[in-house]
Amino acid sequence: xxxxxxxxxxxxxxxxxxxxxxxxxxxxxxxxxxxxxxxxxxxxxxxxxxxxxxxxxxxxxxxxxxxxxxxxxxxxxxxxxxxxxxxxxxxxxxxxxxxxxxxxxxxxxxxxxxxxxxxxxxxxxxxxxxxxxxxxxxxxxxxxxxxxxxxxxxxxxxxxxxxxxxxxxxxxxxxxxxxxxxxxxxxxxxxxxxxxxxxxxxxxxxxxxxxxxxxxx
Amino acid sequence: xxxxxxxxxxxxxxxxxxxxxxxxxxxxxxxxxxxxxxxxxxxxxxxxxxxxxxxxxxxxxxxxxxxxxxxxxxxxxxxxxxxxxxxxxxxxxxxxxxxxxxxxxxxxxxxxxxxxxxxxxxxxxxxxxxxxxxxxxxxxxxxxxxxxxxxxxxxxxxxxxxxxxxxxxxxxxxxxxxxxxxxxxxxxxxxxxxxxxxxxxxxxxxxxxxxxxxxxxxxxxxxxxxxxxxxxxxxxxxxxxxxxxxxxxxxxxxxxxxxxxxxxxxxxxxxxxxxxxxxxxxxxxxxxxxxxxxxxxxxxxxxxxxxxxxxxxxxxxxxxxxxxxxxxxxxxxxxxxxxxxxxxxxxxxxxxxxxxxxxxxxxxxxx
Ligand SMILES: [Zn+2]
Numbered sequence: 001x002x003x004x005x006x007x008x009x010x011x012x013x014x015x016x017x018x019x020x021x022x023x024x025x026x027x028x029x030x031x032x033x034x035x036x037x038x039x040x041x042x043x044x045x046x047x048x049x050x051x052x053x054x055x056x057x058x059x060x061x062x063x064x065x066x067x068x069x070x071x072x073x074x075x076x077x078x079x080x081x082x083x084x085x086x087x088x089x090x091x092x093x094x095x096x097x098x099x100x101x102x103x104x105x106x107x108x109x110x111x112x113x114x115x116x117x118x119x120x121x122x123x124x125x126x127x128x129x130x131x132x133x134x135x136x137x138x139x140x141x142x143x144x145x146x147x148x149x150x151x152x153x154x155x156x157x158x159x160x161x162x163x164x165x166x167x168x169x170x171x172x173x174x175x176x177x178x179x180x181x182x183x184x185x186x187x188x189x190x191x192x193x194x195x196x197x198x199x200x201x202x203x204x205x206x207x208x209x210x211x212x213x214x215x216x217x
Numbered sequence: 218x219x220x221x222x223x224x225x226x227x228x229x230x231x232x233x234x235x236x237x238x239x240x241x242x243x244x245x246x247x248x249x250x251x252x253x254x255x256x257x258x259x260x261x262x263x264x265x266x267x268x269x270x271x272x273x274x275x276x277x278x279x280x281x282x283x284x285x286x287x288x289x290x291x292x293x294x295x296x297x298x299x300x301x302x303x304x305x306x307x308x309x310x311x312x313x314x315x316x317x318x319x320x321x322x323x324x325x326x327x328x329x330x331x332x333x334x335x336x337x338x339x340x341x342x343x344x345x346x347x348x349x350x351x352x353x354x355x356x357x358x359x360x361x362x363x364x365x366x367x368x369x370x371x372x373x374x375x376x377x378x379x380x381x382x383x384x385x386x387x388x389x390x391x392x393x394x395x396x397x398x399x400x401x402x403x404x405x406x407x408x409x410x411x412x413x414x415x416x417x418x419x420x421x422x423x424x425x426x427x428x429x430x431x432x433x434x435x436x437x438x439x440x441x442x443x444x445x446x447x448x449x450x451x452x453x454x455x456x457x458x459x460x461x462x463x464x465x466x467x468x469x470x471x472x473x474x475x476x477x478x479x480x481x482x483x484x485x486x487x488x489x490x491x492x493x494x495x496x497x498x499x500x501x502x503x504x505x506x507x508x509x510x511x512x513x514x515x516x517x518x519x520x521x522x523x524x525x526x527x528x529x530x531x532x533x534x535x536x537x538x539x540x541x542x543x544x545x546x547x548x549x550x551x552x553x554x555x556x557x558x559x560x561x562x563x564x565x566x567x568x569x570x571x572x573x574x575x576x577x578x579x580x581x582x583x584x
Contacts, residue, residue, distance in 0.1 A: 036309045040316045040547040054321055069265065070306045073272050077313040084276050085290065085321030197272065203265035 001186075004046075004057045004082070005179035006039065008075035009067025009095040010113055010155065012172035013038040015046045018061075018179035020187075025050040026176045035071040039078055059088050061182040063095040063173060065198040066121040066135050067113065076197055083195075091192035093182050095173050096135055096154075100125045102170050102177035103153045108132075110147060112140075112156030112164060113173075120156035121200065129181070137200040140164070222294040222538035225282065225318075226531025227275075229311030230303025230331045231358060232256055232267045234274040237528030238286040238293075239535050244341040245286035247521065247528040250274035257398050261388065262357075264304045271310040279318070282527065293324055295544070297534025300328030300562050301555030303358070308551035316547060325544035327534045328562040330372070330555055331525075332361060335491040337368045337536055338529035342518040347487040350516075351375075353476040355500075356492030356524070357384030357399065360472075362430045362479055363557060368533065369540045374557050375479050376430025379422070383468055383494050386434035390464050393442050394457055404461045405497050411462030413499070416444060418467040423474070430479050437467055469500040477507045489516045496520035537561055 001020035008014075013035050016026035025046045029038055047054060062079035065072045083090035096111040103109060105128075112122040115137050124132040124147060140148070140156075140163035148163045157167035185192065221241025228235035232253055238246040252270035256262045283290060298315030301308055312328065319326035336352040349366045360378035365371060381389070384401055391400025396407070419440050421433035441464050448455045472494075480488050488508055494500060495517055508515040522528060543563035555562070 034550075036313060037548040037550045039313070040320055044320070044547060069268065070309060073268060073306075073310055074313045077272055077275060077310050078317040080272075080276050081279075081314045081317035082321050084279060085318055197269075199269070203263060203269065205259050205263040205266060 001059070001183070002052070002057050003059050003061050003179050003183060004043070004054070005061035005175040005182065006043065006075050006079060007063030007095055007098060007173050007175050007178055008035040008039060009063045009065040009072045010172040012174070013042055014173065014175040015039070015042045016175035016179045017046055017050050017052070018183050020183055023176045023179060026174070028172070028174055030172060032071065035074040039074055054082070055086060057086060057088060060090045061093055061179055062090060062195050063098055063178055064092040064193065064195060065095050066115070066137065066200045067095055068116055069197070069199060072197055076195060079195055090195040091182055091186070092195040093178050093193065094131070094135060094198065096121065096123045097131060098173040098178035098181060099154050099170060100131065101128050101181040102174060103128055103168070105151045105153065105168070108150055110150050110152040110157065110164070111154050112152055113154045114156045114159055120160065122156060124150070135198055135200065222535045223288060223292055224295045224297055224531045224534040224538060225293050226297040226527045226529070226534050227311045227315045228299045228331070228334070228525055228527045228530045229271045229307050230299045230301070231307060231525055232262045232270070233525045234271045234278050235525060235527030235530070236278045236282040237526055237531040238282050238288060239341060239528060239531040241535055241539065242340045242344055244528055245288065246282040247526055248278045248282040248285060249526055250278050253399065260392060260398050262304070264306055267304060268306040268310055271307055275310065275314045290322055293322065295319070295325045295327055295534055295538050296322070297327040297329050297530050297537070299331045299334065299530050300545070300549060301331065301552035303331055303553060305551060305553035308553060312549060312551045316549060320547065326547070326549060327537045327542070328545040328549045329530060329533045329537065330557065330560050332359060332363065332557050333365070333368055333372050333560040334529040334533045336363065336365060336372070336489055337533040338491065338522045339489050339516050339518050340536070341528060341532050342522060343516045346489070349485050350487045350489050351476065351480045351483065351485045352489040352491060353472060354492040355383040355472060355490070355494035357388060358382055359492060360432050361557065362476060364479070364483060364485065369536050369542050369560055372557055372560055376428065376432065376475065378432040378434060380433050380435035381438060383432070383434060383472065384492070386438050386468060387494070389438050390441055393445055394455070394460065401494060401497060404465055405499065407458045407461035408465045408499060411456070411458030411460070413462040413466035415456070415459035416463040418463055420467055420471050423471060429482070430475050432471060432475065434468065437464070465497070465499050469497065469503050472500065473504045473507050476504070477511050477513060480513050481511060486512065487514050487516060491518065491523050493524045495523040533560070
């Protein structure tokens, strides 16, 4: 098994190769505005570091968000197209699950990432592998106080210390964690999630009011 | 000819997910998935809706294009993609797909200019582009007059709209007349039964001191709206067919007049018209009349090749391969304001070798 994992749902552009036992190469760069430019060179670098070609890959793992849409789509489109060209399956993993898997926390906790517009994408976890709630997008102040009081990981938690009083690293998801989690799930025979984006918000679009007259009243 | 470049092109600059495949000047596939119906109720293209639709449609559209063309991905000589101009988020979906596809297949990647692609698509209809060619590109997003001596390396802006695009004016007038979105086809249909001389609407920027090749449609739009509102205020019926015909006549009169003048001034004997508005039947007729009178050969591709599509991107990509233009780098970005003077985005370290490569390769160009 050789998994190529990538995620662009947070400011990190992150890529990793996993051979079924462990991560054999990885790369993470934080630059929220350049996902489109950085991802393919990162894939190329990681493969070169491992001394492998893309056609050796047996499956693609991709973070499906939630995350800011423009960046999120870069990873999903890249993963989908790799899948098409190579004829290999594409497995989706919730980006928050990847962050949870990398968390160093005992007991229940929260994962929160930055959703911009003063909101966070978040979910509750019982432990590193067990999510208790569907990913949601909310203003930090609207999140139940007993939940927000739990230890919290991710940039969304670090950004709003008034709500998340016990905020911790990691800030962004790593493809290495995403790949390890996916490898565990595949080994356990779990049905992977489809590689469909978790947008959680409807597109901003307004149906125009009636046409505006140009004749002065 | 089997040695002509086989190229797949991806277009996502607006609301059409287009994947085309060409071999040299021969069209093999032109697969399109459009999100236009999702935008209709908003009266215009909503960028986020378009971007979401591109992501969903891309893989099936690539598969359909390959099937229609009857070729396998491994036989391709290159992957071309619209790098700009266009909607940033929408472009990025296409660029991401093209990069991943080219990388996975081990093929060169060509990030190309959307406007140059609109011109180059005519090679699929009428064969090699004459050099030089004057091109009038008119759509909901662009209204440009361009002069090209080599579509892979030299595209010069002669004029452009200073306010609305021509297609936008059609959309707006259709809205004032309650005819829905998009406005181009419906205005064309009503205009066929109307009198183009019924109402004398203004011709923008046609005064003797106005810029010779620039366009303006904003004043026309306001003038038409005022005329309609005056009728409505007086409790009279609006003669929709005459308004549509007279408005359309004002637009195509200015477009063709300026395009023919540019050809004459520059001594260019070929005019190409592209973009969605090139599907307008009156524009085609008037351009033909005026070109014939001026001794200019008119080239207008069939309507499906005039609107945004992947075949036009593939056509320009194939020309890049044929003329040995440098491929793009893996960090190619989507550039929503890519200048019209950049027909493609060559990789670094190659940018200055163009003309030299072109000279060497001249002997090998296919006809
Ligand atoms: Zn266009």
